[in-house]
Amino acid sequence: NEIPPQFASKRLTDFGFNFSPVFFKVGKKDFLYFVANRDGYSSLYRLQIHTGNRKIVKPELVLQGEKSEKFEAFHLFQSAIDVSKEGIISFVTKSGATDVIHFYSINEKRVFKTFRDSDLITITSPKFSEDGNKVVFQAVDQKGFSDIYIFNLLNNKLIRLTNDYYDDRDPCFGISDNQVIFSSDRTAGEFEKKYNLFLLNLNTHSISYVTYLNTNSYSPRISPDKKYLLFTSEIDGVRNLWSIKIKNGKFGNIVNRVSGFVTSAFDPSFIDSTHIAFAGFEKSAMNLYELNLNKHTKYYSTNHLINKITMRFDSAHGQWFANVIKAGSIKEKYKYKNKYSLDYAMSQVSTGPIFGTRGGAILSLSDLLGNDIYNFLIFNTAQVQSDILKSFNIELQRINLARRTNYGYGVFHFSGNRYDIRQSQEYFYERSFGGFFLLNYPLSKFARIEADVSVINSDKQIITGIIERKALLISNSLSYVFDNSLWGPTGPLDGTRARVLLGYTGDVKYSNVNYFSVIVDYRHYFRLSYSTALAVRTALFYNQGKEARRYFMGGSWSLRGWPRWSIRGEKMWITSIEYRFPLINELLIKFPFLNL
Structure with missing residues (x-):
């Protein structure tokens, strides 16, 4: 009714x-x-x-x-x-x-x-x-x-x-x-x-x-x-x-x-x-x-x-009281023991300004509360059987989220041929190993300070067997990150994302590498309808010094309409305006039998 x-x-x-x-x-x-x-x-x-x-x-x-x-x-x-x-x-x-x-x-x-x-x-x-x-x-x-x-x-x-x-x-x-x-x-x-x-x-x-x-x-x-x-x-x-x-x-x-x-x-x-x-x-x-x-x-x-x-208030008297358990008190201290389980296993291909392009398998483990996370990365870049042992690439990382200040640390070993982004058809062999430490302090739900320090031993063969470059690199950076964006099916639909990074990389043993880095990246999203937006981005990437790494752009993840990594340089500026909208909201295939 x-x-x-x-x-x-x-x-x-x-x-x-x-x-x-x-x-x-x-x-x-x-x-x-x-x-x-x-x-x-x-x-x-x-x-x-x-x-x-x-x-x-x-x-x-x-x-x-x-x-x-x-x-x-x-x-x-x-x-x-x-x-x-x-x-x-x-x-x-x-x-x-x-x-x-x-x-x-x-x-x-x-x-x-x-x-x-x-x-x-x-x-x-x-x-x-x-x-x-x-x-x-x-x-x-x-x-x-x-x-x-x-x-x-x-x-x-x-x-x-x-x-x-x-x-x-x-x-x-x-x-x-x-x-x-x-x-x-x-x-x-x-x-x-x-x-x-x-x-x-x-x-x-x-x-x-x-x-x-x-x-x-x-x-x-x-x-x-x-x-x-x-x-x-x-x-x-x-x-x-x-x-x-x-x-x-x-x-x-x-x-x-x-x-x-x-x-x-x-x-x-x-x-x-x-x-x-x-x-x-x-x-x-x-x-x-x-x-x-x-x-x-x-x-x-x-x-x-x-x-x-x-309503009848005849039985509405007083108030109820919680049961009291009378017993002697014993003080004991219990230490929480982490019990880990596998969160996911996946493959990945990534590109960074320090190590170039790399990929492989990733395993992630975490404890019951999700505060202690271990990430494992392993892959091999060998092209012939004799290079298998020396071409293993391994990274072990731990991230701790138990307190407001999150931190992480890890060790790595990377070796193999790296493409030189100065000349897209040339490559060199490089072996690097070391460790790193990460720090993340949230100022609020939308803003945080990030810091990282890496110690890297790098052996780079510019011309195999003839010219080699050795370096003991210390790379550190400090970043301010702001993000209040709202995500939808086509990516961010509303809000702002921004990062300001200052970094320095130097060779403390051979003085073969010495450069500083500045990154300013600002993105704003103007929502035009429930699922469409105008995305505006302006960014500056700046490296200056001896053997400074080059940035690159081009392809679907940076500058659409240009071939992948086709634009390279130690100093780069990008401004883009994109109208983002979904082409297909939902695609269904339904058979007229067995409720499929």
Whole structure:
């Protein structure tokens, strides 16, 4: 007997994943502000709504997210936003190591304040008080407790309202700013550990039941006229909208159905006392809907759904307590022992400015946590049987990701004929062996510092048996890398990728090689549609000194339309603009038998 959301309400969006709508009037225009992922990045949007107009309007981007450390990640499925009467939007993003609350001014079109507390790891669903001077929210501290807090915007004071092992969530201010309503699993009695709604009195610090149901209830919101409480509940198996009447400042004991959708409704908020907006799942998307409370009842009056529940609070006494195990304490230190397994085995062909072109088989092993990785490379470049033993190429590398600063080290031995990229038809024999050390320090999710040092013993036969060049090379480089790009089927579709590298390579024993390197590589992607983009790249490659390695370009990986490696030089500049689009989105071959 349940129905899809669009049959009983007005669908406001038709694409992407849209969450947490809140209403605000700008001049004479009505807007819903919400968070959504509509282009691969989660951001803050607004949508103009028109009463009675069924046409879906394209939302307007308000604040771009997930391209900088400040707005590193929106928690679409976890956290709701809110707006005050003065036009201040409160929303949560991950920023650095913890979550923060941003305060965005609709009139000034900027974030003017950010709240951060290093002891609060995750923050969820900040809600404004009636006067707009305080926000109440749920947060998880470093002990793992999920509790309710109030932050005062005027004096920057943080107050912790609950401090226990119950899972408290979805707080909002009640009938007055002296009350906080929240969802919690602190339910005791007959329906122990169910998520019910509770009222916390800020004057007496007492907690009392608002609902007592054998189900889970979330997302409480008080109507603008203070006549009823709206919330979501799983009474009929999915998360639908329900309400409780408020009379003389007290909550009633009868729960009334508001919606009977076949799929769940999330994050309800009031447009006015008779219209609400919410997020609902339908047709593989999360869209926003508007529900008229005066017209919705006709969809449920003739079916067999439960439309009203009378709550009895007889057994709702106290709270439950976790079981305590009484035993003596023994202190022991357990050392984690790595257990490795094979991740993948593959073949590879690669080209680098130091060792030229090489390829072979690669094996990768890692431990259970994926923090300790071993990579093995082995191949042979022998052209005759007598050269097999001296033509083995081996590299062993270890990468450790256990801490913020990642590091790696390894040893290698490479020997065989190398093509001289100065003259494409000539080659020389070179044997090199040594070791290297790598360091990677992330400044944020999008930026990092990379450093590497290599010690290489190189024997190069310029003319076999006649002229040889020996060198003990120390090569080191320092790089800054930035990458907030969004990838699609044709490669990056949006964002920026950049690298600045400074390097020096010198022969510390024979002084046969001595040069420095500079690489500046900048790429920006302008998204033109859902799967097409304009890719702009400009890059400088610069080597200067004695026996400096030459760079090369040409071919599908660097400069398309030119033969592979056809352009060579110690100093190179490239600027390219490409329009990237998929030729074929999907190619299917289906046989009319055996479901093939």
